[in-house]
Amino acid sequence: MESSxxxxxxxxxxxxxxxxxxxxxxxxxxxxxxQFLSEPIPEDVLSRILMAAHxxxxxxxxxxxxxxxxxxxxxxxxxxxxxEKAHSEAAGMFDGESRETYRNLKLEGILExxxxxxxxxxRDRAGPVVxxxxxxxxxxxxxxxxxxxxxxxxxxxxxxxxxxxxxxxxKCLKQVLExxxxxxxxxxxxxxxxxxxFDKPELQSAGWRPRLPLADLVxxxxxxxxxxxxxxTSLLQRVREDQNKIEDRGLCENFAAAGKDASSG
Amino acid sequence: MESSxxxxxxxxxxxxxxxxxxxxxxxxxxxxxxQFLSEPIPEDVLSRILMAAHxxxxxxxxxxxxxxxxxxxxxxxxxxxxxEKAHSEAAGMFDGESRETYRNLKLEGILExxxxxxxxxxRDRAGPVVxxxxxxxxxxxxxxxxxxxxxxxxxxxxxxxxxxxxxxxxKCLKQVLExxxxxxxxxxxxxxxxxxxFDKPELQSAGWRPRLPLADLVxxxxxxxxxxxxxxTSLLQRVREDQNKIEDRGLCENFAAAGKDASSG
Numbered sequence: 001m002e003s004s005x006x007x008x009x010x011x012x013x014x015x016x017x018x019x020x021x022x023x024x025x026x027x028x029x030x031x032x033x034x035q036f037l038s039e040p041i042p043e044d045v046l047s048r049i050l051m052a053a054h055x056x057x058x059x060x061x062x063x064x065x066x067x068x069x070x071x072x073x074x075x076x077x078x079x080x081x082x083x084e085k086a087h088s089e090a091a092g093m094f095d096g097e098s099r100e101t102y103r104n105l106k107l108e109g110i111l112e113x114x115x116x117x118x119x120x121x122x123r124d125r126a127g128p129v130v131x132x133x134x135x136x137x138x139x140x141x142x143x144x145x146x147x148x149x150x151x152x153x154x155x156x157x158x159x160x161x162x163x164x165x166x167x168x169x170x171k172c173l174k175q176v177l178e179x180x181x182x183x184x185x186x187x188x189x190x191x192x193x194x195x196x197x198f199d200k201p202e203l204q205s206a207g208w209r210p211r212l213p214l215a216d217l218v219x220x221x222x223x224x225x226x227x228x229x230x231x232x233t234s235l236l237q238r239v240r241e242d243q244n245k246i247e248d249r250g251l252c253e254n255f256a257a258a259g260k261d262a263s264s265g
Numbered sequence: 266m267e268s269s270x271x272x273x274x275x276x277x278x279x280x281x282x283x284x285x286x287x288x289x290x291x292x293x294x295x296x297x298x299x300q301f302l303s304e305p306i307p308e309d310v311l312s313r314i315l316m317a318a319h320x321x322x323x324x325x326x327x328x329x330x331x332x333x334x335x336x337x338x339x340x341x342x343x344x345x346x347x348x349e350k351a352h353s354e355a356a357g358m359f360d361g362e363s364r365e366t367y368r369n370l371k372l373e374g375i376l377e378x379x380x381x382x383x384x385x386x387x388r389d390r391a392g393p394v395v396x397x398x399x400x401x402x403x404x405x406x407x408x409x410x411x412x413x414x415x416x417x418x419x420x421x422x423x424x425x426x427x428x429x430x431x432x433x434x435x436k437c438l439k440q441v442l443e444x445x446x447x448x449x450x451x452x453x454x455x456x457x458x459x460x461x462x463f464d465k466p467e468l469q470s471a472g473w474r475p476r477l478p479l480a481d482l483v484x485x486x487x488x489x490x491x492x493x494x495x496x497x498t499s500l501l502q503r504v505r506e507d508q509n510k511i512e513d514r515g516l517c518e519n520f521a522a523a524g525k526d527a528s529s530g
Contacts (some may be wrong), residue, residue: 009458013424018286021279022422025287026317027414039274043496047503048521051511052291054479056415059431061468066482069497075486090399093504120488126474131367132431134355138471141403142451145410146417150291152322153418157287157521159278166324166397166404178487186407193274203326209391214319214367217331221340222443223385231308232334238312241323256313256422 019256026079032161035194036112052154060131065144070116078176080110086167106163113190121184144186161194215239284521297426300459301377317419323408325396330409335381343441345375351432373430376454389519409451426459480504
């Protein structure tokens with residue numbers, strides 16, 4: 001434990017290069033569906049990204065996650081069949097032009113990626129009463145999602161592409177992976193080295209949906225209540241400028257030092 | 266877009282220092298309930314961590330999140346009252362000794378932290394049919410959780426403590442923040458600079474629950490099926506070694522270079 005009689009805001013801040021590394025990881029992370037290479041993932045890399053997941057926050061320190069690592073062609077084929085069925089059902093839910101666009105989107109890399117990982121949530125991991133889950137029952141599932149996001153960021157930093165396949169019937173997936181009743185398969189992930197990462201999310205480039213202006217999503221004191229004082233107005237102005245930097249200049253190499261207080265080192 | 270005729274696994278990997286920065290952020294992130302300083306958070310820092318959240322993955326590029334920034338004493342007091350009510354109800358759910366331990370835990374920093382942020386999920390943000398949400402309805406909420414985790418990591422790197430308060434009645438919270446029916450308040454967060462970060466999670470140090478051995482949570486092909494081949498056995502051995510490093514040596518400064526292939530620069 002660190003301590004100081006006169007703590008300052010910069011005491012626990014990572015330096016510019018370190019913060020930039022985190023922001024670059026976050027901004028360049030992609031949901032990868034194609035581009036997978038068959039090259040195997042070394043065990044030390046796999047261990048590190050699993051560790052990143054395991055050090056996610058969890059409600060009541062429950063650590064409700066487990067990891068099912070899928071490498072066998074047979075298992076992958078069974079899961080891929082589930083995807084094909086669900087994907088076909090999903091296409092029927094879109095209208096007209098959207099349906100054709102949807103059909104042509106590449107939405108998974110189950111067979112091409114060398115490793116698939118299913119991250120689960122065991123709702124009974126810590127008994128029936130869990131600190132912090134008493135009033136929001138899904139907090140345990142949220143914990144497993146935090147583990148997914150940690151693993152995703154670590155994978156990106158290790159140069160691994162990751163794609164989250166959610167077009168699957170969960171009941172059928174549980175059968176294939178023999179997941180017991182009390183456990184939820186939260187995420188089915190495809191993982192592998194890639195030929196390239198795209199600059200922007202594929203659905204953004206395809207014109208399916210634009211990146212929303214963050215300043216439109218930030219409110220003050222109440223939902224739907226915009227800036228109503230100098231701090232709020234100034235914050236939203238800064239948010240607009242920061243987002244322009246990322247969207248216009250690509251990955252904005254010195255993002256963490258872009259602010260006024262860029263003096264830490 | 267990057268491309269190469271002979272892609273290699275190390276092509277897209279961040280260098281050792283950059284990967285270490287990410288792992289250090291992940292391993293030193295804490296759920297902060299006390300230790301908050303009243304010092305204000307500069308707008309450029311706040312803008313960056315909101316940006317980290319906004320660049321989270323989202324199902325169908327839905328970006329379902331909004332952010333309600335709470336600074337007013339009056340709003341904080343109302344939310345704090347909700348916490349006190351829920352906390353008292355929760356205490357009644359624990360038995361005997363656990364109940365006393367629970368009562369004595371510090372579980373929120375709503376009033377002490379300069380800024381609270383509620384991160385929400387607007388289920389109607391992208392119309393009724395969303396790519397990837399057709400078979401798992403909660404994928405949109407999971408997207409907002411990914412935004413929470415991105416913001417949490419960025420906050421840690423910026424030297425800010427963050428605590429997730431889940432002991433709240435969501436319906437009452439929606440009333441206080443005037444959140445419409447279609448929108449879920451996914452996370453209520455307390456944010457501020459801190460006097461110190463703890464080395465380990467508080468519930469771990471308090472003996473409430475131990476950190477689980479990750480190797481026990483990793484399975485192959487099926488849930489509950491352990492290592493059954495040399496790769497799996499070797500991976501689990503590596504996982505045990507890596508976890509020992511983190512738990513024994515604290516934050517393990519050179520974690521990313523611990524592997525065999527630590528030659529990237």
